[in-house]
Amino acid sequence: MSTSKRASAYTQAYEYIREQILNGEIEGKTKLVEDRFAKALGVSRTPVREALRKLEEEGLVRDKRVVQPTESDLRDMFRVRMLLEGDAARLAANYMDPSTLAILKGCIDSSKNGNYEETMTSNKQFHDVIVEASNNTFMIETINRMQSIIYLFRKTVVYHNRPGLIEEHEDIYQAILNREPDRAEALMKDHLQADLDFFLHISRNR
Amino acid sequence: MSTSKRASAYTQAYEYIREQILNGEIEGKTKLVEDRFAKALGVSRTPVREALRKLEEEGLVRDKRVVQPTESDLRDMFRVRMLLEGDAARLAANYMDPSTLAILKGCIDSSKNGNYEETMTSNKQFHDVIVEASNNTFMIETINRMQSIIYLFRKTVVYHNRPGLIEEHEDIYQAILNREPDRAEALMKDHLQADLDFFLHISRNR
DNA sequence: ATGATTATTTTTGTATACAATTTTAAAAAT
DNA sequence: ATTTTTAAAATTGTATACAAAAATAATCAT
Structure with missing residues (x-):
């Protein structure tokens, strides 16, 4: 988990958000707002954005929300x-x-x-x-x-x-x-x- | 293909690059440089970047290159x-x-x-x-x-x-x-x- | 009160800027 | 001539800015 050199902002964001999603810490209803994560992590929106896209492609996020499988x-x-x-x-x-x-x-x-x-x-x-x-x-x-x-x-x-x-x-x-x-x-x-x-x-x- | 309202820069970039890849217009060796596509399309690097990430997740791009399946x-x-x-x-x-x-x-x-x-x-x-x-x-x-x-x-x-x-x-x-x-x-x-x-x-x- | 309309705020999409990194080219040493 | 070192250029990752779009709140009319 803890690597010597600090992970990239993108990786940080990706892992942070993914964790939150899988731990059920984000309600299915609530919108995943880029700026919220950016501020929480102290990075800019750019890497957060990419992380969200990745999670979307991964099937965990859709329409800026956590996916709720039917x-x-x-x-x-x-x-x-x-x-x-x-x-x-x-x-x-x-x-x-x-x-x-x-x-x-x-x-x-x-x-x-x-x-x-x-x-x-x-x-x-x-x-x-x-x-x-x-x-x-x-x-x-x-x-x-x-x-x-x-x-x-x-x-x-x-x-x-x-x-x-x-x-x-x-x-x-x-x-x-x-x-x-x-x-x-x-x-x-x-x-x-x-x-x-x-x-x-x-x-x-x- | 041609929609009435112009597609977003991201969509443009995604479709443009994807087309080029699938038509074999890009050698497997050549690097996919963000700025090249940005200039070709008259958009900024930001949407091109997202398009490339998407294509990467899709399995068509790896390490900034067109994938060459073994x-x-x-x-x-x-x-x-x-x-x-x-x-x-x-x-x-x-x-x-x-x-x-x-x-x-x-x-x-x-x-x-x-x-x-x-x-x-x-x-x-x-x-x-x-x-x-x-x-x-x-x-x-x-x-x-x-x-x-x-x-x-x-x-x-x-x-x-x-x-x-x-x-x-x-x-x-x-x-x-x-x-x-x-x-x-x-x-x-x-x-x-x-x-x-x-x-x-x-x-x-x- | 309820619904429509308008104003306000939030959020997004895209552009631009710049330092850090990577790649390429050039120069020097073997 | 090949390898090593150094310099230059290209490319990326991230931050910031701002207009467009979306969401929310406030106002008004019914």
């Missing part, structure tokens, strides 16, 4: 995730090397034993490891983009971990370990479908 | 395309309505009968119609992003249409028309794989 957005994103992460799971079952497999196992363990924050991080990491093992830049980028938008949604939904989630991760891991591509893919898809259903269920009564 | 990039993009467009073809076989089916048929016809330019456009449109019929915003966006990068590649490769391409489109259309989701998906995947192979083959001896 149910339909969620469904769309999860359909794409199921296709891509399903394939990533398949690739993992075919090719993942032992050291990465060990890392994957580690995610499950620390998800089981850790505190709330650790559990959340490990669960996310479980997916990240599988996706990155695909070695497919575009796949990784695409999924990451959606992840942050989904995360946005999660924050608003007050995420308590879904029952069964860890067991599903374990099953996926086993399928990968046993070199069962079809099964790994199917389990990953089911897992994501269950996740989506959970999201939709919760978002209903809030 | 073979590995192509493979990665096509793998994602196969997954997503395969699914789109499946959805089309399940749900596409008669009027859209007619449009799809039209793409094939005008691809057969038209001149070079028309053929190229219709072939692209064939895919676009199927993808858009998915009604999945994120899927459409993701594919579009990759399409323009692939197009970039194609330009440099001097695209003459691949033998068999139209027949494959016809087969896909038939599978969709006959409501055969599995077949439609499989054919679409094969079609894209053949496309990729063709690209890689041509790019080899140039």
Whole structure:
């Protein structure tokens, strides 16, 4: 986080605003005013402007507001995730090397034993490891983009971990370990479908 | 193209530069200098700057240069395309309505009968119609992003249409028309794989 | 009071300025 | 002639200024 040489005004602005958005510190309704951030950071509007454009392209901002993903957005994103992460799971079952497999196992363990924050991080990491093992830049980028938008949604939904989630991760891991591509893919898809259903269920009564 | 009220400087710059890139009018080596475009368009650097950032996020520009997709990039993009467009073809076989089916048929016809330019456009449109019929915003966006990068590649490769391409489109259309989701998906995947192979083959001896 | 109209303030889009950085060219040293 | 060093030029990142547009508040008419 803290680098020796001070980050550029643009980077500062980008990270500052992004953080605020992902932490849910900005209401979906409130307008993202350039000058407000500029003053808060002690920089000019120019770099703030660029940061906002970037966040807009990233899908976190639209029309100068924090994006509020709809149910339909969620469904769309999860359909794409199921296709891509399903394939990533398949690739993992075919090719993942032992050291990465060990890392994957580690995610499950620390998800089981850790505190709330650790559990959340490990669960996310479980997916990240599988996706990155695909070695497919575009796949990784695409999924990451959606992840942050989904995360946005999660924050608003007050995420308590879904029952069964860890067991599903374990099953996926086993399928990968046993070199069962079809099964790994199917389990990953089911897992994501269950996740989506959970999201939709919760978002209903809030 | 020509709107009544003059487009913003930013939009002008964005479209101008994007056009130049996609038409291959800018060498991959040459640096994209803000001031050059600013002067060419009679605007200041500010909007040009934003346009360049946008194009960068879009994947057409990196490090102030026009992106030159590598073979590995192509493979990665096509793998994602196969997954997503395969699914789109499946959805089309399940749900596409008669009027859209007619449009799809039209793409094939005008691809057969038209001149070079028309053929190229219709072939692209064939895919676009199927993808858009998915009604999945994120899927459409993701594919579009990759399409323009692939197009970039194609330009440099001097695209003459691949033998068999139209027949494959016809087969896909038939599978969709006959409501055969599995077949439609499989054919679409094969079609894209053949496309990729063709690209890689041509790019080899140039 | 409610809605329309006008005035005021805020915010944005773009231009311009300038120091810091990067690139390129020139000069010097090996 | 190639490499290193130094100087010059080009380019970028950021700040500031200001007119145009948008949002908000105030006034008036119904």
